[in-house]
Structure formats: C-alpha cells, structure tokens
Amino acid sequence: MGGIFIRWLILTIAIVFASYIVSGIEVESFFSALLAAAILGILNVFFRPVILILTLPINILTFGLFTFVINAMMLKMASGVIPGFHVYGFWSAVFGAFIISVVNWILSTVMQDRGTAGYIDLEKKNGDRWE
Numbered sequence: 001m002g003g004i005f006i007r008w009l010i011l012t013i014a015i016v017f018a019s020y021i022v023s024g025i026e027v028e029s030f031f032s033a034l035l036a037a038a039i040l041g042i043l044n045v046f047f048r049p050v051i052l053i054l055t056l057p058i059n060i061l062t063f064g065l066f067t068f069v070i071n072a073m074m075l076k077m078a079s080g081v082i083p084g085f086h087v088y089g090f091w092s093a094v095f096g097a098f099i100i101s102v103v104n105w106i107l108s109t110v111m112q113d114r115g116t117a118g119y120i121d122l123e124k125k126n127g128d129r130w131e
Contacts, residue, residue, distance in 0.1 A: 007107065011037040014103035015085075021099055024092025032084030039078045040100075048074060071097035 012033045019027040027033045051070050052059065059066045072093035079087040087093045122130045 008034075008037055008041065010107050011041065011100070011104065014100045015040075015096075017103065018096040018099040022092050022096045024088040025096045026086045026088075028084035032082055036078050036082045036085040039081050040074060043074045043077055047077075068094055068097055068101070071101055075100070 012030070015025075015033045015036050016027055016030070019025040019033075027036070048070065051073070052067070055066060055070065072090065075093045075097050076087050079085050079093075087096060124130055
C-alpha cells in the first residue's frame, strides 16, 4: 500500500516540475497538484485503456506517438476538474504530458512491485559469467 502513495507523490512532483518547465501549465498549490495527480491516476485507470484501444489504428500509424496526445487529453481533463490546476493550450498539454510520462517511466524502472526502490545484485561465477 505504501507503493501507491510513493507513486502518487512522485506523480505530484512530476506535475509541479512540469508546471515549472512548461509555461502553459499552472499549479497554484501543492494540494492542487496532489489532487491533480489523484484525478490523473483515476483517469488513467478507467479511461486511458479504452481510448488506447479505440485509437489503436492511428497509434500504430504514428508508431505510438499518438499516446502523447492521449496523455495530453487526460491532463486537460484533469485540469478541467481541479481548481488551482490549469493547462492552457494543446501544445502545453502535450509537452506537460511528455515530461510527466518521462518521470513516470523513470519511476517505473526504479520502483519494484511493492513500491520500494530495487537493484540487481550480480555475482561473478565460473570465470566470466555474471549471475
């Protein structure tokens, strides 16, 4: 259960970071970013899989780049619900979604299933083999 809160906090930090980088994204308070991260997580759980399936042909034609447009739509939807969190314009949403996606990708590569940071411990065995 602690892993969910860590992911939620890192998504919140990613939203705040995106608001500093992209001029079209404004976050008035940390609480607004926390709510935006929660709503964005809920939207990604319920709506994103359906939208990905519906837009699969165009996503295949664009080699997956249309996923950023879908993420931008989710970000715009979250900004419409949360007071104090505003996304102005399509390109601001796309660039913000890109930054948030990169942060979440880094998070998912570092975090394990239970939400803790993990590492791989390799040992050299039989001369040149690493296991």
